[in-house]
Amino acid sequence: MEHDARRYFSLPSPFAMKRGGELHGAHVAYETWGRLNDARDNAVLVLTGLSPSAHMASCEADPSPGWWEAMVGPGRAIDTSRWFVICVNSLGSDKGSTCPASVDPATGEPYRLSFPQLALEDVANAAHAAVGSLGIQQLACLIGCSMGGMSALAYMVLHPHSVRAHISVDTAPQAQPFAIAIRSLQREAIRLDPQWNDGNYDIHATTGGTYPDMGMSIARKLGVITYRSAMEWNGRFARIRLDPEQREDEPFGREFQVESYLEGHAQRFVRNFDPNSYLYLSRASDWFDIAEYGNGSVLEGLKRIHIEQAMVIGVSTDILFPLQQQEQIAEGLEAAGARVEFVALDSPQGHDAFLVDIEHYSPAIGGFLSRLAMT
Structure with missing residues (x-):
């Protein structure tokens, strides 16, 4: 072969x-x-x-x-x-x-x-x-x-x-409007991250540097939420809470397992996809008809x-x-x-x-x- x-x-x-x-x-x-x-x-x-x-x-x-x-x-x-x-x-x-x-x-x-x-x-x-x-x-x-x-x-x-x-x-x-709305929010999360800097971030930075980590993280979490169904979220996580030592020691920090799951997905994605490329492909998806x-x-x-x-x-x-x-x-x-x-x-x-x-x-x-x- x-x-x-x-x-x-x-x-x-x-x-x-x-x-x-x-x-x-x-x-x-x-x-x-x-x-x-x-x-x-x-x-x-x-x-x-x-x-x-x-x-x-x-x-x-x-x-x-x-x-x-x-x-x-x-x-x-x-x-x-x-x-x-x-x-x-x-x-x-x-x-x-x-x-x-x-x-x-x-x-x-x-x-x-x-x-x-x-x-x-x-x-x-x-x-x-x-x-x-x-x-x-x-x-x-x-x-x-x-x-x-x-x-x-x-x-x-x-x-x-x-x-x-x-x-x-x-x-x-x-x-459809729902898909456009979600992708619009994902793009907004990236654009509103000050580190995006009108697209002028450190493109090849794997850690540190100027990079819209927060915007990309929120965009990815929004995506993952819509890629799965409510039925699956219920079946996998119910309302299970994180163990006390796994919780964030800050006001309104992560408390439920589903939040931790989304964070893990986001961290694996953030520096592995170029934010500007994400914006362009996301908008292209909205435009297609x-x-x-x-x-x-x-x-x-x-x-x-x-x-x-x-x-x-x-x-x-x-x-x-x-x-x-x-x-x-x-x-x-x-x-x-x-x-x-x-x-x-x-x-x-x-x-x-x-x-x-x-x-x-x-x-x-x-x-x-x-x-x-x-x-």
């Missing part, structure tokens, strides 16, 4: 951005697993949520576990003994792709807020260019998770006939996507991308002529279910890809 760790694709220069401006000398990071067959028709592309890197699964060159480790590999749902699997890190993400923390070749300094406005269409176009560089004209399947699901819709509407089948995972055809391609109608926008078949998966406990939005995607793709399977799961984990509820997602995704291989 041939494996590659992180690789880089240089985007066409200049690379025009949807909302104006262009990038020069930009690139995206990606990883691949499995082999591309002689017909070049067994490629599966995965587009990620806001924060993951291209390291979706371990490989010989990088044996560390990937963010979807249990889903990808020989004999797993996304079977790398059958499929040539590609995961592209989003343009604008600091996990290897050109982003606000990257050096602007025109100035020799990091872009920071001079980075052009970012749209998920730009993410899609960059991924499409990377796929084309591998000699692939049509993907066997495009898988999009969370924000990556919106990027996937953009990919398919902007590049007709470049995708044969699609798996839509916990995503939406447009951001497939209805732009259908004269203001989500259904008409989706009808412009031409694929053979699709599976749309959602969970009833997802408050960020509710099941109703998965139904919209399924109806639209069906109206466009695709054979669509709709899978509604009752996982208690909420939006993050696709990352943790592998026992339910794996048979769905694996079954769809197995049937696709036989057609």
Whole structure:
């Protein structure tokens, strides 16, 4: 089995951005697993949520576990003994792709807020260019998770006939007010941190320095709260209090286990994702609307996507991308002529279910890809 760790694709220069401006000398990071067959028709592309890197699964060159480790590999749902699997890190993400923390070749300094406005269409176009560089004209399947699901819709509407089948995972055809409100608060937490300093913090500081730790911490906590469901919070933590020695010795300090859990998540995230990149990708998620391609109608926008078949998966406990939005995607793709399977799961984990509820997602995704291989 041939494996590659992180690789880089240089985007066409200049690379025009949807909302104006262009990038020069930009690139995206990606990883691949499995082999591309002689017909070049067994490629599966995965587009990620806001924060993951291209390291979706371990490989010989990088044996560390990937963010979807249990889903990808020989004999797993996304079977790398059958499929040539590609995961592209989003343009604008600091996990290897050109982003606000990257050096602007025109100035020799990091872009920071001079980075052009970012749209998920730009993410899609960059991924499409990377796929084309591998000699692939049509993907066997495009898988999009969370924000990556919106990027996937953009990919398919902007590049007709470049995708044969699609798996839509916990995503939406447009951001709803609740999701926009949450992301707006996350961005506000970062922007109101004095250490953010209008984007002029110490980009590469791992400790110390000027860095919006507090803003990033609050943003992450808000995110984690919405990624899971109230049902799961109740089941995991109830009202269990911390032991006295674990509590903060300050007014109104952490007292409950759930608060400590959120703090742990925040601390692992804070210096591991560039704040400006977070702001750009978060806003790009709010801006995306497939209805732009259908004269203001989500259904008409989706009808412009031409694929053979699709599976749309959602969970009833997802408050960020509710099941109703998965139904919209399924109806639209069906109206466009695709054979669509709709899978509604009752996982208690909420939006993050696709990352943790592998026992339910794996048979769905694996079954769809197995049937696709036989057609």
